Amino acid sequence: MEKYRVLLVNDDGYQSEGLLSLRKKLLNENFEVITVTPDRNMSGTSHSLTFTRPLKIEKLEENFYYIVDGTPADCVHLGYHIILNGEKPDILISGINTGPNLGNDIFYSGTVGAAREGTMFGIPSVAFSPASSKNPDFEGMADLAIKIVKQILHKGLPEKVFLNVTFPNIKIDQIKGFLLTRQGRGAYREEIKKYISPSKEVYYWIGGEEALEEECERGTDYTAVREGYVSITPIRLDLTDYRGIEILEKLSFLSIE
Amino acid sequence: MEKYRVLLVNDDGYQSEGLLSLRKKLLNENFEVITVTPDRNMSGTSHSLTFTRPLKIEKLEENFYYIVDGTPADCVHLGYHIILNGEKPDILISGINTGPNLGNDIFYSGTVGAAREGTMFGIPSVAFSPASSKNPDFEGMADLAIKIVKQILHKGLPEKVFLNVTFPNIKIDQIKGFLLTRQGRGAYREEIKKYISPSKEVYYWIGGEEALEEECERGTDYTAVREGYVSITPIRLDLTDYRGIEILEKLSFLSIE
């Protein structure tokens, strides 16, 4: 029987524990795994693609590559077109990420950007993240990830849709099940902190701590993981707001001047 | 009468002709304009936000700042929270960009990422781009941009929606009008080119030429500008594919194992 071929990417670099756990299990389960990652942590790089300079592919070992100073979307781009020579893999897996990608976080997320890039090429794609970066059980999460991967391979995904999957950060045997969710609020309480450099200059650092205890509406990714479920959010490629078109028409928005 | 306050950002840096044309006209039209840009071309950086280091704000002149090594979304973040001290501007304008942001291009676009960042903060936001980077008439486009800005200020925008506006690259007096469009195909014919460095190493460069003559479905941004209309696409913040949830439910996707 032929093996399923996986293009495995992430945004944390090739040393990421989440990536390596999933890679190992995929290999044990007899998948063919081609891994392509950034050379270091590229969290927060969203769907960036590098147009302003050429990129170099380095080979770590058989079927394991990294892109020097490359973004997650670069990894998908070069992984598919150059390393796989344009032969479509059966699935693109992004992750398992180091920290959460919930709600608004997914706009900034390189993990999610990579899954979108795969979807643009017509590859069924999925992004995996833990609900918290505090000691996630990557081994257990990798087991669950493989179940979801198999489901995608058996049932398929709607066209131009990929999945953003988040595992609750609890023991795997305490997980209550899987939920289809919508994008809710992010996992971070964001803030900007002021710093004074050693040479007395003012800097601002964007960031924030995970704030998993806060409230969020039901039905969302955030609430699902808080309540012990694996959150599966279908994400669309088409960004058009069709309802918005109707509202703007009713407002006679185009009668400009 | 009080002035409208504009937060003006871009992804091309503070020397961009498109930005400066629009800024000048806004000032002439008696808007209060606070400009915050990257220090150089940050095209392709999508919705990246810088978490891994602190950022420095430099003042060019009164109400004109740039962020050293900052992304477009960083400019919105620091512009709103630090420079404007958290006081919401009446509108966020991103652009006028140097080249087109159509269809799939908008995933990579820093210009569009900045407009999304503004929308996340509840600021009515709009991104402006020309349909081609070949000698766009930024003066004429800035006039049209101001008309659209006034329309947004008068009529408002639907909640969690921003506008991606593209001007056809023709003489302004030949423009046929405005169209509400959906996201179509990109403006670039993408490719990856192989390069050999002077020290004989292999590199790959992602890029592509503008290919404005190709076909695209009617009703899209791409077709609108090709036919001489200003394309106005409402872009949604919510990335959830609700139809996808229904399809996956029908497929019993959650019966995992």
Add this chain to the structure above:
Amino acid sequence: MEKYRVLLVNDDGYQSEGLLSLRKKLLNENFEVITVTPDRNMSGTSHSLTFTRPLKIEKLEENFYYIVDGTPADCVHLGYHIILNGEKPDILISGINTGPNLGNDIFYSGTVGAAREGTMFGIPSVAFSPASSKNPDFEGMADLAIKIVKQILHKGLPEKVFLNVTFPNIKIDQIKGFLLTRQGRGAYREEIKKYISPSKEVYYWIGGEEALEEECERGTDYTAVREGYVSITPIRLDLTDYRGIEILEKLSFLSIE
């Protein structure tokens, strides 16, 4: 009469006040000035040369260029070989820098790295810096710089030697004169400060404050500017320690094993 041709570079970028003051005076004095700078502050980049990616030259105005993401040595390299097409200028001027380059600072200094790069190409080269970054009188320093430039053009420099010039940070009419000096101690009291990022990670910031009041041996750059003199240190290209060869021979260093 033919004009002297100057290749003017720096490490602070094209908006640097010190650079622009000197450029203006050089033009007023009827020099032909070709300016090539980094696109932003590249202080601390020493003699770095960019081998890992290709570089783009942008033209700001006639005879004024910057290199996107380029180092000071890149500016000299591309300025001489590409912009000047390999025609040797009469002199290479680096600066006026924003802060001091004294003693050990000159190892890290991009300003000094650029002057060394020029010397490697056989171009008479000089680096200019103020003794302090606190409100230097760049106008007055530019006047003095031009006098030194003329002296170099009239008298020449020893082979494989360039000058590192530092102006005391006092009123120009209070300057006591010029001194030939040796490399002494740096202008900064260095330290490493610990920072906690917003996401609670530990970072270290190398830096330090200027400490101009400290002691230093007589005859050095540091002491000269403290006492009100312009310091002129001849810097050698040859890094070999010939005395060290003799000492190691006496130690029978080569009787290895």
Add this chain to the structure above:
Amino acid sequence: MEKYRVLLVNDDGYQSEGLLSLRKKLLNENFEVITVTPDRNMSGTSHSLTFTRPLKIEKLEENFYYIVDGTPADCVHLGYHIILNGEKPDILISGINTGPNLGNDIFYSGTVGAAREGTMFGIPSVAFSPASSKNPDFEGMADLAIKIVKQILHKGLPEKVFLNVTFPNIKIDQIKGFLLTRQGRGAYREEIKKYISPSKEVYYWIGGEEALEEECERGTDYTAVREGYVSITPIRLDLTDYRGIEILEKLSFLSIE
């Protein structure tokens, strides 16, 4: 007996074969080895020190660290002051580098920059490189490197002097011996190549091929390795050209105006 403590750094990152070969042999020889490297290839970064942002130290394993986006000199700085807590190691070793650092190359060399940084802190320091990047025998070179390291530990180095050592790229048993040399010509035939990006923009790439067959004066590093000797060049910290001071005095250089 107490172990000798080594601070081992490089400019190629922690995966460099040359570094790992030397590290393994040092550990086998019962040295205590604290390794601190950049997170990736930082060749060409000279003596750059990062002042413009804080740095993060990541631990790979016991006594093995890397600095995220850090330069070789950053590794020495943070290795000594933070990781070793300011306790001076017995020796600083930089390398074994991936390619040659001969003649003018050493101005650009991060490997040499790191050794200079160690010398500035009063640590006996040495940089090791092969004469060619074409299949160097790093195992054999590491054996020789350890002999030189022991010699430095036994005999000491002159004050403010470090060693730049280059191994000929031949079988170790064919090496003719060791030579004390002066800085000669570089190992690269430099050039700038023009490239057209996929979006039709002009770029220039600085680089060059190794050109080991060319002529060079006797007594230099270049000639030594060409003739089958290990080249040992003592490099001085003091950049002052004392002969230059005399020449300029004779020229009445200071009679300015």
